């Protein structure tokens with residue numbers, strides 16, 4: 158039988174995870190990444206619930222744990238750094254603002270890519286510019302690249318993240334992104350003696366917050382977050398973004414002066430926060446996976462778990478069914494899980510980023526109550542605040558091909 162082929166666009170989490178699972182099922186996988194090399198940037202991401210179970214089935218759970226950021230919990234502080242409330246890291250597969258499995262995004266990506274390098278063709282520094290599914294779709298998808306030669310694949314899967322460009326070739330005119338009116342600036346700054354292994358978070362009025370998180374490479378990951386109704390700030394150049402951040406956070410207190418003074422030298426990643434919402438995740442022989450299809454936003458703490466789970470299910474269905482049936486089943490199984498993950502608590506993100514001082518006061522009071530020993534005994538408020546619906550799916554089990562060695566298939570199926 159002819160070996161089926163897939164082109165996957167995007168080499169972060171969803172793309173390499175899909176390649177991994179299709180490799181175990183005998184597909185020939187090619188991954189194209191727009192950047193010249195694997196991207197190491199990004200901060201702490203959570204692997205929770207079903208995503209964690211998929212990581213277990215891939216045999217990478219121990220590698221993730223070994224690369225953990227070492228974050229021991231979450232602490233809310235006021236403008237002079239005095240603790241307001243503290244929560245220990247989650248001890249279950251799903252719970253906690255700090256999940257039990259926290260890892261830097263770049264390190265998780267590398268772990269998965271390393272598991273696929275022997276079987277997957279990686280093409281860096283190129284991207285899709287045109288897709289031709291043919292008249293009847295029987296001959297596969299002909300792909301035109303910006304640089305490499307035109308090639309044909311049985312299936313193409315877009316794993317390009319929230320702002321995917323290829324998605325607009327597949328669904329022209331569809332506005333897939335629901336902006337949440339929140340901007341995030343991520344910086345890596347030197348660690349000092351005052352830093353701890355807690356995720357420390359300060360909410361200031363006017364919808365601004367500032368947080369510091371530990372990592373496993375001896376630096377500190379700082380995040381500056383602010384609400385804004387102005388669209389397109391993420392398209393400004395570096396200097397303009399730095400100017401906005403300095404003006405916005407000048408009076409925030411706590412470690413703001415230290416973080417703002419690092420802006421000239423620190424690696425900076427600035428993005429608008431949003432969700433991807435589409436009525437369908439496929440068209441013809443082309444499908445979407447991960448953030449390109451159903452980003453739930455960093456606010457949900459679920460995007461990486463959705464990406465891992467979605468990749469596992471898409472691969473399982475593609476290996477078992479012709480693409481049309483496989484894409485329909487993928488949608489049917491994953492969509493209810495996505496719907497729950499994308500349902501953010503009412504008022505999010507505004508409720509966690511109050512506009513007024515009084516709002517900050519109310520938020521801190523709620524956090525104090527949630528962190529109190531009485532709330533710990535009752536449990537309910539805390540789990541409402543910090544436990545996303547990471548387990549809200551029954552993970553199917555898919556047969557692997559007999560020719561695949563247990564080591565490559567990751568053990569448990």
Ligand SMILES: Cc1cc2nc3c(=O)[nH]c(=O)nc-3n(C[C@H](O)[C@H](O)[C@H](O)COP(=O)(O)OP(=O)(O)OC[C@H]3O[C@@H](n4cnc5c(N)ncnc54)[C@H](O)[C@@H]3O)c2cc1C
Pocket residue numbers: 166167168169170171172189190191192196198199200201202262283284285316317318319321322323343426446447448449452454455460461464
């Ligand atoms: C550099 C970076 C930093 C991040 N930092 C954080 C963070 O700090 N916190 C957080 O919660 N989430 C972060 N994320 C998002 C997080 O990785 C995802 O929410 C989640 O893990 C799902 O991943 P994904 O693979 O679906 O998409 P993404 O992780 O967004 O990856 C998409 C990949 O596709 C590539 N790509 C984009 N366009 C094209 C194209 N046209 N052709 C080929 N390749 C393309 C990108 O370069 C990237 O490698 C970051 C993502 C990236 C890419």
